[in-house]
Amino acid sequence: MNAVCQQMPARVRRKLNSKTITLAHGSGGKAMRDLIDDVFISTFDNSQLDTLEDQARFDLAAFNALGNRLAMTTDSYVVDPLFFPGGDIGTLAVNGTVNDLAVSGAKPLYLTCAVIIEEGLDVDVLRKVALSMQQAANTAGVQIVTGDTKVVPRGAADKLFINTAGIGMIAEGVEIHADNARPGDAIIINGFVGDHGAAIADARGELALESSVQSDCQALNGLITVMLDTCPNIHSIRDATRGGIATVLNEFAESSCTCMYLDESAIPVRQEVRGLCEILGLDPLYLANEGKLIAIVPAEHAITVVNAMNNHPAGEHAAIIGEVRENPDNTVILQTRFGGARIVDMLVGEQLPRIC
Amino acid sequence: MKYVDEFRDPHKAKLLISEIQRLLDQIERAKQRPLQLMEVCGGHTHTIFRYGIEKMLPEALELVHGPGCPVCVLPIGRVDDCVALAEHPHVIFTTFGDAMRVPGSKKSLLQAKAGGADVRMVYSPLDALQLARTNPAKEVIFFGLGFETTMPSTALTILQAKREGITNFSLFCNHITIIPTVKAILDSPDLRLDGFLGPGHVSMVIGNKPYEFIARHYHKPIVVAGFEPLDILQSIWMILKQIQQGRCEVENQYQRIVPEQGNSQALSAVSEVFELREFFEWRGLGSIDHSGVRIRQAYRDYDAEKKFSVPNLKIADPKSCQCGEVLKGVIKPLQCKVFGTTCTPETPLGALMVSSEGACAAYYRYGRIESMPESAPEPAPDPQPADEAVI
Numbered sequence: 001m002n003a004v005c006q007q008m009p010a011r012v013r014r015k016l017n018s019k020t021i022t023l024a025h026g027s028g029g030k031a032m033r034d035l036i037d038d039v040f041i042s043t044f045d046n047s048q049l050d051t052l053e054d055q056a057r058f059d060l061a062a063f064n065a066l067g068n069r070l071a072m073t074t075d076s077y078v079v080d081p082l083f084f085p086g087g088d089i090g091t092l093a094v095n096g097t098v099n100d101l102a103v104s105g106a107k108p109l110y111l112t113c114a115v116i117i118e119e120g121l122d123v124d125v126l127r128k129v130a131l132s133m134q135q136a137a138n139t140a141g142v143q144i145v146t147g148d149t150k151v152v153p154r155g156a157a158d159k160l161f162i163n164t165a166g167i168g169m170i171a172e173g174v175e176i177h178a179d180n181a182r183p184g185d186a187i188i189i190n191g192f193v194g195d196h197g198a199a200i201a202d203a204r205g206e207l208a209l210e211s212s213v214q215s216d217c218q219a220l221n222g223l224i225t226v227m228l229d230t231c232p233n234i235h236s237i238r239d240a241t242r243g244g245i246a247t248v249l250n251e252f253a254e255s256s257c258t259c260m261y262l263d264e265s266a267i268p269v270r271q272e273v274r275g276l277c278e279i280l281g282l283d284p285l286y287l288a289n290e291g292k293l294i295a296i297v298p299a300e301h302a303i304t305v306v307n308a309m310n311n312h313p314a315g316e317h318a319a320i321i322g323e324v325r326e327n328p329d330n331t332v333i334l335q336t337r338f339g340g341a342r343i344v345d346m347l348v349g350e351q352l353p354r355i356c
Numbered sequence: 357m358k359y360v361d362e363f364r365d366p367h368k369a370k371l372l373i374s375e376i377q378r379l380l381d382q383i384e385r386a387k388q389r390p391l392q393l394m395e396v397c398g399g400h401t402h403t404i405f406r407y408g409i410e411k412m413l414p415e416a417l418e419l420v421h422g423p424g425c426p427v428c429v430l431p432i433g434r435v436d437d438c439v440a441l442a443e444h445p446h447v448i449f450t451t452f453g454d455a456m457r458v459p460g461s462k463k464s465l466l467q468a469k470a471g472g473a474d475v476r477m478v479y480s481p482l483d484a485l486q487l488a489r490t491n492p493a494k495e496v497i498f499f500g501l502g503f504e505t506t507m508p509s510t511a512l513t514i515l516q517a518k519r520e521g522i523t524n525f526s527l528f529c530n531h532i533t534i535i536p537t538v539k540a541i542l543d544s545p546d547l548r549l550d551g552f553l554g555p556g557h558v559s560m561v562i563g564n565k566p567y568e569f570i571a572r573h574y575h576k577p578i579v580v581a582g583f584e585p586l587d588i589l590q591s592i593w594m595i596l597k598q599i600q601q602g603r604c605e606v607e608n609q610y611q612r613i614v615p616e617q618g619n620s621q622a623l624s625a626v627s628e629v630f631e632l633r634e635f636f637e638w639r640g641l642g643s644i645d646h647s648g649v650r651i652r653q654a655y656r657d658y659d660a661e662k663k664f665s666v667p668n669l670k671i672a673d674p675k676s677c678q679c680g681e682v683l684k685g686v687i688k689p690l691q692c693k694v695f696g697t698t699c700t701p702e703t704p705l706g707a708l709m710v711s712s713e714g715a716c717a718a719y720y721r722y723g724r725i726e727s728m729p730e731s732a733p734e735p736a737p738d739p740q741p742a743d744e745a746v747i
Contacts, residue, residue: 207479274357281402338585339366340408342722348701349457349466 011050013037021121026151036149039123040113043130044137048145056110056145063109067169071106073097074165082125082159084203086195086214090132092290093162095219098140099239102221103293105176105228106168108140114148116161129160140219142166173232180235181256185324186302188295190223190309191216191268191317193245197287198273201280209279213272218291223314227295230308236296239289246285246344248294249332252324260332262322262344285334285344286351296324363584364407372589373412379596380416385550390418392548392685393595396538397555398425398713399583405722407585417592420685421708421715423537423641424555426502426530427454428707428714431637432673434530435460437666441497441528442473444664448491450484451499453477454711459704461671481513481527488517488525497660500527505557507531507649508622511629514651514658528660529651532636534558535566536647542574546686551595553588554580556610561626563618564606571604582610629655637670639707640679677706682715689719696720 014030016038024031041049048056063070077093087095094111101108113133117126137144144164195216202211220239227234236256240248245267249260269284277284291314297305302320309315332344380386395401401421404410410419423429435458442449442465449465456466456477469475474494478484481498488496500510510527517525534555541547554567559580570578577598581591591609598605608614629652636648651659660666673679677699678692689695689708699705701717708716 271357274360278357278360334408336407337366338364338407338409339369340410340412340585342405342408345721 011052013042016123019123021117021119021123021126021151023119023151023153026117026149032149035123036147039126039130040147040149043127043134044113044144045134046143046145048143049147054146056112058110063169066107066109067171067174069106069170071101071104071168071170072165073100074163075100076161076163078158078161079200080158081200081203082129084215085199085212087217087290088129088132089160089162090129091136091217093164094133094136094140094142094144095217095290096241097164097166098136098142098219098221099291099293101166101168102219102224103176103237103239104168104170105174105224105234105237106170107225108142108166108168108221110167111137111142111144112146112148112163112165113144114150114163116150116152116157116163118157118159119151119154121159125160129162136219140221174228176234176237178236178238178252178255181252181258181260181296181324182235182298183258183324183326184299185235185296186299186320187249187260187262187322187324188297188302188306188309189240189245189268189319189321190220190293190295190315191291192270192273193240193267193289193292194269194273194277194284194287196290197244198270198276198284200288201276207280209276211272211276213270213276216289216291218314220291220293220314223309223312224293226308226312226315227305231297231301231305233301234295234297234305237293240292240294241290242288243347244284244286244288245292245294246283246332247346249344250346252294252296253332254330256324257329259325259328259330260322261325262332262334264334264337266319266321268317268319282351286347299323360584363582363586365586368586369412369589372586372593373414376417376589376593376596377414379593379600380414382600383596385599386416390416391550391596391599392418392420393551393553393592394420394422394541394549394685395553395581395588396422396424396534397553397558398428398711399557400553400555400581400588401425401715401718402713403583403585403588405718408722409585409588413592417596418685420549421682421689421718423541423638423683424503424534424558425708425711425713426506426532427458427711429532429638429640430455430458430501430530430707431639432459432461432671433637433667433669435464436462436671437668438465438499438528439463439468439473440667441660441664442468442475443471444495446494447664448474448476448487448494448496449499450476450478450481450487450496452479452501454713455499455501458710481510482516485513485517485522485525488522489520492524494524495663496525497664498525498527500529500531503532503534503555503558504561504626505555507626507630508561508619511625514629514655515625517658518655523657526658526660526663527651528666529630529649531630532638532648533632533646536644537638537641538567538570540641540644540647541684542570542576544684546681547684549576549685550599551576552578553591553595554578554606556580556582556587556614559608559610559614559618561619561622564608564614564616565618567606571606575604577604577607579607579609580614582613628652639673640677640683642680673707674705679706679708679716682708689716692716
């Protein structure tokens, strides 16, 4: 019987005829199979998915060859609007999880993809998002190997939510931890801060501003490989997403009981983003990013690391933006361009525009 | 960035600070105790902390952060009224962003929104009017808040609504006026202030004349100031120059924006729509005569307080708060008994911890550097904010 199965021709994938998603597409029946086959399996297109098993299966020997520790992470994506300048929820869902793996020094390998769809969503929207995910996965060198689809009644979710989990391998000797920052270390960023937050604020259309800011949504694993090749002893890396670089730096300061001392004039911020912040009374240090990392690097390697980053597309505008100090501990301090100094604290809640 | 960076030039800042020091050296009074200057406006407080100006200034000079943050001075009872209005069925309640988090006695507008109320953040009252046009089956209420700076735009929106015959739009009016409040501060017995930085954006509307009593009756110099860091330093320098020369005048540093007579069109829109209330309650300062406005009878159809029932309860500030003393410069935020312990930006007890423009919130957020010992194994009560937002 087994022998017969192995000789069977490749499975013919089913087709989806509907133009909008209905509750039937989440019911577990034929409609759901059509959706999964035509939208997800056809787009992600790999042998793990075509088995139609409930789980992906891996050969451990292949993992062992890549490192001695497995890294695992998960994140949910609920961005509104689904499409924005520079990306969409699909690119975000792949790059975000890839980056959460990569900042540990891991080589990202496999992702899952679970979608929660509000009934009434255009199938074309879903196809576009799946395609973005596949393109982002290709660029990052990962595969989407298992998934789940749920459809909920109108109003129970906002259009489309995506969860991706990911696994990767950390090579022996790589020790990147938030509590590793040491006084004297350099603080490095890989480019302009706040682009994603500004692009989303603009794409929501509430402001009617004419702006050309694009989200910085990108995978960082390639850049991190280059950084680790230059300096295997990088102390800490974290991607600065929600809450911006201010939040990551506060996390570093807290974990390592140090002071993150920043030089405002060294922090790259695009003119357009500065302009938006000036109008709304927002602070670019707190704006979200989706392709930015903060690295804490021993001072003696800082310049070589930045030079190497500058040669990578994701680190073209990398710069040293400050240094780790001993005191005052648990604190982030910004030396302002104006010549003063101030504390950069964690946000209490969302950044809200000021009244006047 | 053009028209911004010019006003943030660190070299000019250094020059101004050395000039400020030179003037202070020539003022006898400054040798006995630090001179105290009050910036009335919350926008100034924000600039002072954001650029770290306070720490750049000589020790013989102290900045006192005044009452000009409209979000901070909103009494708890009025926030409760907002929540009650927002929770009316069929109401879309619209507000400026930073009023969303102000705590009422039970909840803030953000919490009301999470509970199902239709609360929306807008950038202008005209956005609220647009919502009324596109949602004819709903009642749209705009939360009118702020000093003379925001009053004209609210007035013009009501005039526009009337012109268009829009009937599902109304205003919950909490606009306040600056002059009676400054007067109340000047009349307080423990006053020690030596001069004022006048509010730039308010003055853009009302002009400079209304401040003359400060110079004439109270003999305090006042300089109407802009909001960039060099504006602040230049204004401080101008006040000190007056003190050094024994003058008490109203001067205008913010001439690029503030006309001597104000904006007559804005003022006529304001007086068409609004009239003074007999008194208005301020968080941290109590009731101040003629310090708020309400909608005139002719526009009563646009008055949310007339259109809907609001609880209108007076709720006292917590006793432990020393906001009033901080506002008058009697104590610094760090000297308040509850600063940073029971009163933090996550759980504000007092008015000044509420908005980022409030003096205490600004101190907490930007200014605690000097409160932290250089190497501090046992720091003074100075809790770090929680990892998660408490909302």
